[in-house]
Amino acid sequence: MGVLKQGDYVWVDSSTGVPIGAEVRITEAGKIQLIDDEGKEHKVKQYSSLKHIHASSINGVDDMIRLGDLNEGGLLRNLLIRHREGIIYTYTGSILVAVNPYQLLPIYTPEQVQQYTNRHLGELPPHVFAIANSCFFNMRRNHQDQCCIISGESGAGKTESTKLMLQFLAAVSGQQSWIEQQIVEANPILEAFGNAKTIRNDNSSRFGKYIDIHFSKEGAIEGARIEQYLLEKSRVCQQAQEERNYHIFYYMLMGMQAEQKKMLSLSNAVKYNYLTVDKCTTCEGRDDIKEYARFCSAMKILTFTENESWEIHKLLAAILHLGNMDFEANISNHLEGCDIITSTHFNMAAQLLEVDIKTLDASLTQRSFMTNRESVSKPLSTDQANDGRDAFVKAIYGRLFLWIVEKINSVIYKPSSEESNDTRHSIGLLDIFGFENFRQNSFEQLCINFANEQLQQFFVKHVFKMEQEEYTNENIVWKHIDYIDNQGTLDVLASKPLNILSLIDEESHFPKGTDTTLLQKIHKCHDKSKVFIPPKNSHDKKFGIEHFAGPVYYDSKGFLEKNRDALSSDLIMLVETSTNKLLKQIFHSDLKSNANTNMMITFKNSLHQMTDTKKRVPTLCGQFRQSLDSLIKTLTACQPYFIRCIKPNDFKKPMLFDRELCLRQLRYSGMMETIRIRKAGYPIRHTFQQFLDRYRVLLNSVICDPKTESAKACSESICKNVLSAGDDWKIGKTKVFLKDFHDTMLELKRDKALNEKALVIQKVLRGYKHRKQFLKQRSAAVVVQKYWRRHTDRKFYKVSWDMLVFRPLCAHVS
Numbered sequence: 046m047g048v049l050k051q052g053d054y055v056w057v058d059s060s061t062g063v064p065i066g067a068e069v070r071i072t073e074a075g076k077i078q079l080i081d082d083e084g085k086e087h088k089v090k091q092y093s094s095l096k097h098i099h100a101s102s103i104n105g106v107d108d109m110i111r112l113g114d115l116n117e118g119g120l121l122r123n124l125l126i127r128h129r130e131g132i133i134y135t136y137t138g139s140i141l142v143a144v145n146p147y148q149l150l151p152i153y154t155p156e157q158v159q160q161y162t163n164r165h166l167g168e169l170p171p172h173v174f175a176i177a178n179s180c181f182f183n184m185r186r187n188h189q190d191q192c193c194i195i196s197g198e199s200g201a202g203k204t205e206s207t208k209l210m211l212q213f214l215a216a217v218s219g220q221q222s223w224i225e226q227q228i229v230e231a232n233p234i235l236e237a238f239g240n241a242k243t244i245r246n247d248n249s250s251r252f253g254k255y256i257d258i259h260f261s262k263e264g265a266i267e268g269a270r271i272e273q274y275l276l277e278k279s280r281v282c283q284q285a286q287e288e289r290n291y292h293i294f295y296y297m298l299m300g301m302q303a304e305q306k307k308m309l310s311l312s313n314a315v316k317y318n319y320l321t322v323d324k325c326t327t328c329e330g331r332d333d334i335k336e337y338a339r340f341c342s343a344m345k346i347l348t349f350t351e352n353e354s355w356e357i358h359k360l361l362a363a364i365l366h367l368g369n370m371d372f373e374a375n376i377s378n379h380l381e382g383c384d385i386i387t388s389t390h391f392n393m394a395a396q397l398l399e400v401d402i403k404t405l406d407a408s409l410t411q412r413s414f415m416t417n418r419e420s421v422s423k424p425l426s427t428d429q430a431n432d433g434r435d436a437f438v439k440a441i442y443g444r445l446f447l448w449i450v451e452k453i454n455s456v457i458y459k460p461s462s463e464e465s466n467d468t469r470h471s472i473g474l475l476d477i478f479g480f481e482n483f484r485q486n487s488f489e490q491l492c493i494n495f496a497n498e499q500l501q502q503f504f505v506k507h508v509f510k511m512e513q514e515e516y517t518n519e520n521i522v523w524k525h526i527d528y529i530d531n532q533g534t535l536d537v538l539a540s541k542p543l544n545i546l547s548l549i550d551e552e553s554h555f556p557k558g559t560d561t562t563l564l565q566k567i568h569k570c571h572d573k574s575k576v577f578i579p580p581k582n583s584h585d586k587k588f589g590i591e592h593f594a595g596p597v598y599y600d601s602k603g604f605l606e607k608n609r610d611a612l613s614s615d616l617i618m619l620v621e622t623s624t625n626k627l628l629k630q631i632f633h634s635d636l637k638s639n640a641n642t643n644m645m646i647t648f649k650n651s652l653h654q655m656t657d658t659k660k661r662v663p664t665l666c667g668q669f670r671q672s673l674d675s676l677i678k679t680l681t682a683c684q685p686y687f688i689r690c691i692k693p694n695d696f697k698k699p700m701l702f703d704r705e706l707c708l709r710q711l712r713y714s715g716m717m718e719t720i721r722i723r724k725a726g727y728p729i730r731h732t733f734q735q736f737l738d739r740y741r742v743l744l745n746s747v748i749c750d751p752k753t754e755s756a757k758a759c760s761e762s763i764c765k766n767v768l769s770a771g772d773d774w775k776i777g778k779t780k781v782f783l784k785d786f787h788d789t790m791l792e793l794k795r796d797k798a799l800n801e802k803a804l805v806i807q808k809v810l811r812g813y814k815h816r817k818q819f820l821k822q823r824s825a826a827v828v829v830q831k832y833w834r835r836h837t838d839r840k841f842y843k844v845s846w847d848m849l850v851f852r853p854l855c856a857h858v859s
């Protein structure tokens with residue numbers, strides 16, 4: 046490197062202790078004094094450890110594939126400089142990196158929506174609206190379903206990004222219709238029931254969701270369908286320190302009218318065991334009264350009737366009362382049992398569930414068994430009764446949530462008619478729980494992290510594997526880019542014979558299975574695997590998995606119970622006797638399968654049922670895997686976009702950028718490799734015919750006549766004509782390979798060419814003498830212009846210029 050001068054910027058290697066990604070300035074010539082970007086001075090041990098910074102790393106770039114310093118430091122620094130300036134969005138090709146600003150920024154106004162509408166990716170600064178617009182544009186241009194996978198840790202901004210995408214799509218669809226409003230208003234309801242304050246996020250989604258928005262041929266929103274994944278049911282009964290239960294409980298207790306509360310015998314949040322596990326009943330910055338009003342209004346918009354709404358409140362109140370009931374230990378016939386302590390809470394719970402109080406008492410304190418000949422019952426200990434009550438509460442809440450999602454779907458989902466089947470397309474938004482690694486990780490975390498492994502594999506497949514395979518197949522000269530493939534982890538978790546999830550399922554179906562026998566089996570089967578980290582000794586209940594985002598240690602205690610997700614048949618029979626219609630409705634499928642049950646297998650404390658067909662009752666893990674498989678199938682059929690949300694600090698603070706935390710997220714999301722492949726690769730690919738159909742208007746037919754030349758020759762001619770000579774595009778065996786910015790360039794040039802041609806037509810039409818005829822022709826010109834701009838009908842590309850202008854369209858006008 047050249048001699049350093051005052052004012053130069055340099056990279057310093059990490060041996061100096063300079064924070065990673067910091068720029069360092071030489072402040073005095075001769076004597077090298079390094080001041081980092083936090084104002085700290087550093088000593089230089091070796092002159093050779095200094096390196097001039099590339100100009101792009103000083104000012105930052107919109108698209109990281111343009112970074113001169115392609116290393117982790119450069120990448121991090123780019124995001125840091127932009128974050129400091131309040132710029133939260135950055136591209137990596139068409140992948141959007143979004144750093145959570147933790148403050149309201151004035152960048153989501155209707156003016157911004159308008160600004161980004163119909164603009165190609167890269168024309169304007171990076172923005173979530175640009176991605177939404179791109180999905181919308183590509184859906185219509187390519188007649189293909191689109192999806193956007195929004196990933197990141199808890200609190201990184203996935204849900205906010207999803208809402209912004211939805212806001213944009215509702216606006217550009219341009220109808221301002223009732224259905225759009227209903228789709229948007231589904232959110233406050235889902236958030237009330239599925240979101241909660243956690244230490245990481247004051248509004249953390251405790252379920253995953255995929256919103257598939259359906260559009261008509263004209264681009265108007267016709268409907269949507271919401272798929273939910275794995276609500277965290279345990280939160281209803283238990284929360285960690287500084288965390289709350291689901292928002293809806295606090296909304297209801299704060300916002301309901303006094304008279305209604307009285308009818309449900311409800312008091313304040315501090316009075317309920319389920320809401321005071323950690324005495325955290327408020328959430329700073331969240332106005333529960335206002336949110337309750339918003340929730341009620343959303344319920345009306347989604348056509349929940351007054352009665353349905355009241356019935357929902359009744360079940361929620363019953364949950365709170367059940368949580369406040371107490372059991373007292375007793376011994377009868379030398380058997381440990383318990384009694385319910387009479388209280389208004391218990392009476393109220395029975396009243397709200399509309400069940401006989403004695404039957405409720407019996408189903409909470411006893412458990413029935415089927416022996417060979419008869420049904421016998423056994424008393425439950427206080428602990429068992431508490432667990433059984435909690436299981437009942439979780440079952441009510443979980444099923445109520447599913448019922449609400451289904452009810453919303455019944456309003457916003459419009460099945461496609463045969464006619465619209467071919468023309469209807471969709472944009473799916475996936476907002477799913479991020480990778481989790483807590484101090485205590487259990488079965489839920491394993492499921493969540495498994496989902497993240499699947500999505501990471503989808504990303505790896507799409508961005509690295511399929512792309513590089515295609516270069517080989519198409520004879521594109523290509524230097525292979527290495528990447529971290531998480532398929533090995535997925536194999537151990539879910540694909541190999543005797544994989545961990547199948548072992549959990551097997552053991553869950555095995556009557557004598559326990560968490561200990563499960564762990565022994567996992568250990569035995571995966572001892573040799575690099576992915577599995579065995580327990581430290583024979584007493585240790587923890588095992589580890591090397592995930593793509595780092596190792597996570599899981600406590601196997603409770604795995605089987607959680608996976609079985611079984612509810613005692615006594616409680617199901619209790620529901621059967623209830624006169625509460627909603628309660629019966631949400632337990633509809635349990636009641637149906639209970640009716641078919643002729644065989645029961647006893648597990649430790651619960652009854653697991655098998656139907657007369659001896660079909661296994663699906664476990665939680667089994668159901669989750671099935672819904673994930675179907676999700677991946679859906680995503681595979683779409684053109685995917687990716688938004689990588691980054692959490693800049695653990696304190697939910699604006700303007701605070703924790704380098705280590707951000708670097709970790711960038712590292713495990715494979716951002717470095719992604720930049721490399723996006724920089725070297727050609728993410729935009731069209732078959733020759735598709736390319737020619739769309740960009741025919743850019744073809745100079747004097748140089749290359751489409752009547753005589755092949756689609757390949759014409760495509761090459763268009764590229765040579767439109768893209769700069771030195772530009773890096775490629776012609777393969779069957780496709781044209783382009784960079785993201787080429788796509789924008791071609792689209793802009795195409796728009797321009799079409800506009801020019803439309804103007805020519807206008808001029809020609811103006812030449813007509815007859816006034817009446819002239820007016821008719823002018824309106825024709827408007828139509829012509831419109832048609833040219835849209836230019837979606839492939840037929841138009843194939844007819845010659847004069848035929849196109851004067852025959853079909855004049856015919857249309859007359």
Ligand SMILES: Nc1ncnc2c1ncn2[C@@H]1O[C@H](COP(=O)(O)OP(=O)(O)OP(=O)(O)O)[C@@H](O)[C@H]1O
Pocket residue numbers: 145146147148149150197198199200201202203204205206245246247248249250251477478479690
């Ligand atoms: N674009 C944004 N502008 C302003 N604030 C934001 C933005 N994105 C996120 N936030 C803030 O960060 C908080 C957390 O974001 P969000 O709920 O979207 O995270 P998440 O990734 O969905 O987390 P979880 O996985 O826990 O649901 C929001 O409540 C909001 O305060």
